[in-house]
Amino acid sequence: MIKVLFADLDDSLFQSREKCPEGVALQPAAFLKDGAAISYTTPSQRDFLELALTSMTVVPTTARNLNAFRRVDIPFCSYAVLDYGGVILHPDGSADTGWQQEMQAAMALSYAGLQRVMDVMNTYATSCGFGATARIIEDFGTPFYVVMKDPDKRSDRLAQIEQQAVATWIATEGSDFYIHRNGNNLAVLPKALNKAHAVQRVSQWLRAQHGEITTFGLGDSRSDARFMAACDYAIVPTGSQLSSSTLGAL
Ligand SMILES: [Mg+2]
Known part of the structure; x- marks a missing residue:
């Protein structure tokens, strides 16, 4: 085996x-x-x-x-x-097209949510005077998730943004999304991803x-x-x- x-x-x-x-x-x-x-x-x-x-x-x-x-x-x-x-790559390095099509369809449904939570995160960070900015990560022409990093690697600031801004958004309009936070990395992902x-x-x-x-x-x-x-x-x-x-x- x-x-x-x-x-x-x-x-x-x-x-x-x-x-x-x-x-x-x-x-x-x-x-x-x-x-x-x-x-x-x-x-x-x-x-x-x-x-x-x-x-x-x-x-x-x-x-x-x-x-x-x-x-x-x-x-x-x-x-x-x-x-x-x-994205799934085959051993020859090519992306699987069937998976790509499934993910493109799922991510198209999530794009408005990604833009919204990116705005929520950036507005909150700016209001606190934090230098962190959220951005949407794309690959193979498909937007997948939002990520925010703190320029001074202050994970406590990201924890605050998670708790005060992202968690509230997920509890209300963002129920199809989830959070990944570890170290200097705060990401918001569609559940389909x-x-x-x-x-x-x-x-x-x-x-x-x-x-x-x-x-x-x-x-x-x-x-x-x-x-x-x-x-x-x-x-x-x-x-x-x-x-x-x-x-x-x-
Ligand atoms: Mg890891």
Whole structure:
């Protein structure tokens, strides 16, 4: 039976330098558009990756868009789930057109909501004097979700915007949307956009090709929990948001 690892990338397989422990040998794993290294692996992450890439079919399952995914220097060779599940790439790098059409139809219904919550977030941030701005993230010509980052990486400001502006909006007109917040990242996503949906589709394809498969889910964020829970096994990096709200809480 083939073993399939659906793997979140950022803060699961690598992270920015300030999140890396001191005194360990780091290697760059992801780069900015200008070629500068932005994310690094630790020795234990490289050990884990070596194990995964030699014994499993690894399916990156990430919020990254195509451009950002191409700046990850890890030799993946199977399917890839991008944009929180909005895009599925085949092993040859081409986007699945059937999935693309389904997602375009779903996202067209969400676009007015994305614009509205972006306005709500920007209006609130401006009224507080925060420098953060929300923007809609598009890929393959499709708008998928809204993201806001604080220029000073003040996660407490994002928490305030989430609680005072976004949560109220979701409780009233935004019931078809949900929040992902982790570190300096506040995102609002349509419920139709979820890594779990794309993981389910890729699992169906892999079962059709290989028969029964054993699935593993790796992720660091609460928003990864749903696709991980659909796998046979869940792998959670120690010290992550998901670890502190599950294993750490016990
Ligand atoms: Mg992550």
